[in-house]
Amino acid sequence: MTSPLSLPTDQAASGRTLGQEEIDLLTEVITSGTLTATKGAQTPALEAELAETFGVAHAVALSSGTAAVHAAVAAVDPEPGDEIVTTSITDMGAITPILYQSAVPVFADVDPRTGNVTADAIAACLSERTRAIVVTHLFGNPCDLGPILALAEARGIPVIEDCAQAYLARSGDALVGTLGAVGCFSLQQGKHITTGEGGFVLTDDDALARRMRVFVNKAWPYGEASPDHEFVALNYRTTELASAVARAQLAKLPAGVERRIAAAERLTKQLAGLDAVVPTPVAPDDTAVYWRYPLHVDADRLPGGPDALAAALREVEVPSAPRYIQKPAFRCRVLAEQRTFGDSRFPFTHARPEAVDYADERFPGTLSYLSSVLVLPWNERFTDEHVDHLASALAHAVAERTREAR
Numbered sequence: 001m002t003s004p005l006s007l008p009t010d011q012a013a014s015g016r017t018l019g020q021e022e023i024d025l026l027t028e029v030i031t032s033g034t035l036t037a038t039k040g041a042q043t044p045a046l047e048a049e050l051a052e053t054f055g056v057a058h059a060v061a062l063s064s065g066t067a068a069v070h071a072a073v074a075a076v077d078p079e080p081g082d083e084i085v086t087t088s089i090t091d092m093g094a095i096t097p098i099l100y101q102s103a104v105p106v107f108a109d110v111d112p113r114t115g116n117v118t119a120d121a122i123a124a125c126l127s128e129r130t131r132a133i134v135v136t137h138l139f140g141n142p143c144d145l146g147p148i149l150a151l152a153e154a155r156g157i158p159v160i161e162d163c164a165q166a167y168l169a170r171s172g173d174a175l176v177g178t179l180g181a182v183g184c185f186s187l188q189q190g191k192h193i194t195t196g197e198g199g200f201v202l203t204d205d206d207a208l209a210r211r212m213r214v215f216v217n218k219a220w221p222y223g224e225a226s227p228d229h230e231f232v233a234l235n236y237r238t239t240e241l242a243s244a245v246a247r248a249q250l251a252k253l254p255a256g257v258e259r260r261i262a263a264a265e266r267l268t269k270q271l272a273g274l275d276a277v278v279p280t281p282v283a284p285d286d287t288a289v290y291w292r293y294p295l296h297v298d299a300d301r302l303p304g305g306p307d308a309l310a311a312a313l314r315e316v317e318v319p320s321a322p323r324y325i326q327k328p329a330f331r332c333r334v335l336a337e338q339r340t341f342g343d344s345r346f347p348f349t350h351a352r353p354e355a356v357d358y359a360d361e362r363f364p365g366t367l368s369y370l371s372s373v374l375v376l377p378w379n380e381r382f383t384d385e386h387v388d389h390l391a392s393a394l395a396h397a398v399a400e401r402t403r404e405a406r
């Protein structure tokens with residue numbers, strides 16, 4: 001029996017890297033009296049540091065990861081009823097912005113081993129009306145972007161990368177978030193780095209950058225000659241307080257990511273002898289950054305699958321999430337019942353029937369992935385002792401459940 005050992009959590013100080021560096025920059029902001037990003041020094045400094053870190057021409061800081069995806073979709077400027085292909089396993093913040101821009105999200109199936117959307121599944125969803133593709137690098141494991149980018153290029157449409165879980169993840173040598181037209185990031189409490197709420201977008205495209213910057217400012221182009229409110233848009237600005245914290249957090253990001261990877265490699269080695277659980281595969285040329293640590297539970301070897309394993313882990317106070325999201329995005333009421341603006345069902349009223357066909361047969365990868373995945377919490381503050389504790393808790397739980405089954 002493994003005795004309980006409390007794991008650092010990203011919901012509180014134990015699992016975060018917030019400290020004096022953040023406090024010092026916050027003090028500067030408070031002392032300056034300028035809290036708005038439109039007049040302060042922290043937000044432009046943060047944007048310059050982000051552009052430099054990722055090696056891109058433009059970064060725009062904004063209020064959330066959802067706002068980041070919304071800015072990216074708004075920059076693409078779809079016509080009502082145009083389609084944006086996305087993935088069935090992601091955060092709702094990557095989907096609802098599509099509806100707010102009057103476009104129809106079309107869900108592509110995922111690879112049952114990684115939960116990442118695939119080029120083949122996207123290809124099956126493309127139509128005359130497709131205006132963009134949104135991919136999510138799930139849990140920080142890069143999608144196989146090469147063939148997805150090729151598909152998009154052949155059509156002349158942009159790829160938007162949702163990197164909320166994938167800070168500094170690499171596809172070959174390239175950082176994810178710099179390969180598509182726009183990279184979207186979240187600074188929410190539970191991400192690799194945090195300001196509580198917040199986010200940013202990255203792009204090398206001057207026109208997309210301007211449009212996103214204007215979009216988060218109620219379409220008012222600050223600093224330009226004869227400005228006007230140019231189109232329908234919201235206030236998705238960040239604040240100087242958030243930008244100050246983000247700058248201090250950004251400086252700590254590389255070390256945090258390295259630690260997450262090293263800790264994950266340690267656990268992966270220790271799980272090698274367990275047949276019933278298989279860590280999510282990472283492609284040989286890719287670097288996954290472990291926002292969480294997902295594994296597959298083989299229900300043929302471990303009866304009850306992820307639910308049974310999660311229950312066994314709970315007994316030794318190890319938290320885990322079977323299925324990650326309880327159901328695919330398209331089974332949530334907003335999509336399943338088309339609950340949008342009043343009773344209009346807009347923009348679904350403009351959708352091709354095939355685009356909103358959510359029949360199980362169309363999503364074998366999604367359903368298989370969700371029924372086999374168990375997600376362990378992961379953190380840059382996990383010590384080797386924490387990792388060893390997790391490994392032995394898993395080994396015990398697997399042994400117990402497989403023995404019971406015999």
Ligand SMILES: *Cc1c(COP(=O)(O)O)cnc(C)c1O
Pocket residue numbers: 064065066067090091092093094136162164165186187188197198199
């Ligand atoms: C967290 C997350 C978002 C949304 O970010 P918020 O800052 O919470 O709005 C979007 N996509 C993915 C994949 C996420 O993990």
